[in-house]
Amino acid sequence: MHIVKPEDSITTSTGGRAMATTVSASFQKLKEDIEITGLQTSDVSTRQNNVRDVVAGDMDVLGSFLTGSYSRSTLIAPLPEADIDVFVVLDPKYFERNGQASLLDKTRRALLKTYTRTPKVSRNGQAVTITFTDFAVDVVPAFNRSGGGYLIPDSIHNVWIETDPRVHVKAMIDANAIHNGDLVPVVKMIKCWNRNIGYDFVSFYLELLAIKVFANVTISNYSSGMRFFFDKGREAIRYSVKDPAGYGKPVQGFRNCQTAEDAVRRFETAHTDAIVAEQYAKDGYSEKAIDEWRNVFGDYFPAYG
Numbered sequence: 001m002h003i004v005k006p007e008d009s010i011t012t013s014t015g016g017r018a019m020a021t022t023v024s025a026s027f028q029k030l031k032e033d034i035e036i037t038g039l040q041t042s043d044v045s046t047r048q049n050n051v052r053d054v055v056a057g058d059m060d061v062l063g064s065f066l067t068g069s070y071s072r073s074t075l076i077a078p079l080p081e082a083d084i085d086v087f088v089v090l091d092p093k094y095f096e097r098n099g100q101a102s103l104l105d106k107t108r109r110a111l112l113k114t115y116t117r118t119p120k121v122s123r124n125g126q127a128v129t130i131t132f133t134d135f136a137v138d139v140v141p142a143f144n145r146s147g148g149g150y151l152i153p154d155s156i157h158n159v160w161i162e163t164d165p166r167v168h169v170k171a172m173i174d175a176n177a178i179h180n181g182d183l184v185p186v187v188k189m190i191k192c193w194n195r196n197i198g199y200d201f202v203s204f205y206l207e208l209l210a211i212k213v214f215a216n217v218t219i220s221n222y223s224s225g226m227r228f229f230f231d232k233g234r235e236a237i238r239y240s241v242k243d244p245a246g247y248g249k250p251v252q253g254f255r256n257c258q259t260a261e262d263a264v265r266r267f268e269t270a271h272t273d274a275i276v277a278e279q280y281a282k283d284g285y286s287e288k289a290i291d292e293w294r295n296v297f298g299d300y301f302p303a304y305g
Helices: 023-033 038-058 100-112 165-178 183-196 203-213 222-236 260-282 286-300
Strands: 061-067 083-090 120-123 128-131 136-144 150-154 159-163
Touching (some): 023 183, 023 222, 023 286, 038 061, 038 136, 100 136, 100 150, 165 183, 165 203, 183 286, 203 222, 222 260, 260 286
Antiparallel strands (some): 061 083, 120 128, 128 136, 150 159
C-alpha cells in the first residue's frame, strides 16, 4: 500500500473540478487559462471584419488582413487586456512623404463615422485604436512597398516603417512546427510573465527572442522550458533581434525597463525562482514549487489546490 506524504505530487478533484497539485498540472491549467475561448474568437472575427468593412466604405482599400499576436496565435487572455491588429492596405493616392500623422487622422475620421458610441477612438504612433468595452482593435493603415512588404506610418518619429507581418506569422508557424506545437504555449507563458511584471519588455521582441533561444533545443516540458528561456535571456536581453522580414530595423526589447541592467535583473529574478521551483519539485515538494512559480507568474499561475 502506498502512503501519500504531504510533499507527494498528486492531482485530486473536488465536486468534479480538477485541482492543481502538481507542477505539470499547474502549467497545464495556466496554458488553458490564457487561451482565447471559442466564443471570444467568434467575437474577434465579427468585430475585425466589421472594422475592415468600415474603412473600405470610406477609403480606397487594396486589401486587409489580421496581423499581430492574434494572427501569430500568441495572443493571451484576458481579452480586454489585449489588442487585435487589423492591417489595411490603401491606395497609393493617400501616400504623402511626410503624411504619417495626417494618414492616421484620416483613418480615424473614417472610423468615427460609424463608431460614434464607442468609448474611445484614438490615434497612437502607428495605428488608430478603437477601444471597445470588451477588447481593443488597432487599425494599421499601410501601403504596398516596392520590392515586397509594406510601409506603415510612425507619426511619433515622422517616418515610414518597412515591415511585413505575414513574414512574422510564417516565422512563428515554422518555429512552432519544429517544436511540435510546444513553442507557442511557451511564448504565451513568457508573455504572461511579462504582463505580470508590468510589461517591461516589448511583446513582439519576446516572441522573436523565444524563437532564437529555442532554436535547435527540445522543449521537454513547460517548467524546464521557462527556466531555460530565463537562463539564456539574461544575456540575450541586452541585444536587439533581427526582424524576420529582413528589411526592417532590428527589434528592440525594452519597454518600461530603463537600462540593460534593469532588464537583466528581471530575467535573473525569474531564473532564480525557476531554479528553486524545479528543485522543490524534484525533491517532492509540489506546493512549494507551485508557490515559487507564482512568484514568476503572479495570480495567473494556479495556486496549490
